[in-house]
Amino acid sequence: MTDDVIKRNYELLCSALSAKQIENEWVSEFSNLIGRNYKENVQNTSTSLYYNDYRELCREEPQINNIIPLEKLNEILDEMIRIVNSPGFYTCQKGAIGGGFSSGKSSFINSFMQTDDVRLAIGIRPVTAIPSYVMTGEKSSIKGVSPQQGLFDLPEGLYHGIDHSLVESMPFIKKVISYINVTTPLDEELFKHISLIDTPGYNPANIGTKADDLEIAKKALQNADFLIWLVGLDSNGTISDQDLDFIEKLDFGSSKPLYIVANKAELKTQTQLEDILESIQDALDLNGLSSEGISAYSSKLKEEITYKNCSIFDFIKKQNTLNSTLNEKWRKKIESAFSHYISNIVTECENAEAYYAKIHRTLMDAFKNNFIEGDGNSKLEKTLNDLKNFFKMTRSQDERIEAVKDLKDRFITCVNGFCKSQQIEITKKKRFCMGCGALLKDYKNVCDKCNLHESGEYKLCPKCNSRLPSDSKFCFECGEKLV
Numbered sequence: 001m002t003d004d005v006i007k008r009n010y011e012l013l014c015s016a017l018s019a020k021q022i023e024n025e026w027v028s029e030f031s032n033l034i035g036r037n038y039k040e041n042v043q044n045t046s047t048s049l050y051y052n053d054y055r056e057l058c059r060e061e062p063q064i065n066n067i068i069p070l071e072k073l074n075e076i077l078d079e080m081i082r083i084v085n086s087p088g089f090y091t092c093q094k095g096a097i098g099g100g101f102s103s104g105k106s107s108f109i110n111s112f113m114q115t116d117d118v119r120l121a122i123g124i125r126p127v128t129a130i131p132s133y134v135m136t137g138e139k140s141s142i143k144g145v146s147p148q149q150g151l152f153d154l155p156e157g158l159y160h161g162i163d164h165s166l167v168e169s170m171p172f173i174k175k176v177i178s179y180i181n182v183t184t185p186l187d188e189e190l191f192k193h194i195s196l197i198d199t200p201g202y203n204p205a206n207i208g209t210k211a212d213d214l215e216i217a218k219k220a221l222q223n224a225d226f227l228i229w230l231v232g233l234d235s236n237g238t239i240s241d242q243d244l245d246f247i248e249k250l251d252f253g254s255s256k257p258l259y260i261v262a263n264k265a266e267l268k269t270q271t272q273l274e275d276i277l278e279s280i281q282d283a284l285d286l287n288g289l290s291s292e293g294i295s296a297y298s299s300k301l302k303e304e305i306t307y308k309n310c311s312i313f314d315f316i317k318k319q320n321t322l323n324s325t326l327n328e329k330w331r332k333k334i335e336s337a338f339s340h341y342i343s344n345i346v347t348e349c350e351n352a353e354a355y356y357a358k359i360h361r362t363l364m365d366a367f368k369n370n371f372i373e374g375d376g377n378s379k380l381e382k383t384l385n386d387l388k389n390f391f392k393m394t395r396s397q398d399e400r401i402e403a404v405k406d407l408k409d410r411f412i413t414c415v416n417g418f419c420k421s422q423q424i425e426i427t428k429k430k431r432f433c434m435g436c437g438a439l440l441k442d443y444k445n446v447c448d449k450c451n452l453h454e455s456g457e458y459k460l461c462p463k464c465n466s467r468l469p470s471d472s473k474f475c476f477e478c479g480e481k482l483v
Contacts, residue, residue: 008158015152022084027081031077033407073337082145086133090323093195093320093323095194095197096223098229098247099229102234104230107300108261112191119156130178133179134183136192140184142159143183147176149178151181189320190317197224199221222251225319226257226319229247231260244287244289253290257319259295264300270305277307281308293311334415335412338408346401355391359387359388
């Protein structure tokens with residue numbers, strides 16, 4: 001290893017280890033609510049809930065740690081941190097570019113870049129050692145992302161040095177660089193709301209990182225919204241059985257879109273390409289895989305020579321839609337977590353009231369039958385009174401539920417504030433009329449036909465545990481019909 005290479009690798013490690021997270025007030029607030037310093041290593045998410053705003057609630061509700069899964073809240077926080085450090089990434093549709101070793105995945109992505117300022121590394125040896133996420137932007141840039149979600153600049157020469165030979169000599173490099181963000185001008189008609197994921201080949205030959213590459217490729221592909229699978233026509237006349245077996249293990253072609261690209265199409269004649277596309281279609285049908293289309297594409301010429309069913313360009317345009325479900329997804333996670341605990345409060349209070357009443361009746365029966373004097377001196381009377389006090393609620397069911405709901409609302413406020421700060425669309429929560437169950441328009445509280453009298457008595461929705469007027473027929477929050 002030359003002095004220049006040693007110096008380059010040293011600079012790379014220093015940059016990765018010193019990377020700082022970007023500040024965001026809503027991320028700080030959310031992390032304070034769950035008692036976690038968001039600047040700590042994101043992999044260490046086992047922090048106790050007994051901090052800050054949760055502290056008092058946890059003392060009053062000791063079972064909350066068992067009922068509300070902390071990992072759900074940590075998952076949201078981790079995603080918020082990634083978005084701050086990778087603006088636009090999570091609102092994009094993520095398209096994984098998959099395929100075997102030397103199928104031309106990096107060259108395929110390079111063919112859509114409109115400038116030569118940035119290029120993904122290509123070569124005859126496996127060069128994609130760490131996944132790269134490619135998004136459109138006015139200016140070209142390459143940034144590494146550390147496990148702590150800190151960003152650091154990667155000069156192109158340094159970026160191209162992150163190949164399998166580096167990983168073989170420095171295996172720990174994957175522990176200091178999680179992934180790489182590449183921003184460069186792309187055709188917005190195709191890629192305005194798409195992030196392309198350049199993954200390692202799932203079947204690299206004769207290198208020591210084969211198992212790692214398989215897991216990295218699998219994880220990146222599974223987290224994608226759609227998959228473009230490449231077949232290199234310099235080494236394959238059709239899609240291989242190994243490719244088909246790997247695709248079958250992923251959730252594409254059924255619930256997620258799958259598209260096949262026969263790459264390096266300039267190496268074949270038009271007639272050969274037509275036969276190859278037909279052969280690929282037959283192989284997919286035989287294995288029960290459904291694709292949106294098959295393209296004979298030349299990354300070298302940057303053009304599609306022929307296609308079957310659907311053009312690669314039309315397929316990409318179809319995927320080029322804003323992902324506006326993020327706010328709703330987070331809110332549902334929070335609602336679900338706290339809803340389980342509210343159910344637990346209701347059950348606990350009902351059981352406590354029932355036991356309290358039984359013990360009180362037993363105490364009264366004992367007094368009537370002269371088993372106790374009522375002066376509190378007998379062992380039986382003391383025991384029964386101790387049991388009564390054990391089941392006596394210090395706070396009412398409504399007070400406990402209000403406290404939990406208040407904290408839940410603060411989490412949701414954080415999520416909404418964060419989405420607004422990152423220009424992520426906030427979906428309005430549906431509301432339903434409590435009198436007739438109709439979906440309310442314009443986010444009104446009640447519909448024009450049913451004006452419920454707000455009595456002082458309340459009941460809980462059995463589905464979402466919302467507190468509702470006792471004369472409600474439908475839940476305002478979830479639309480559940482009430483008995």
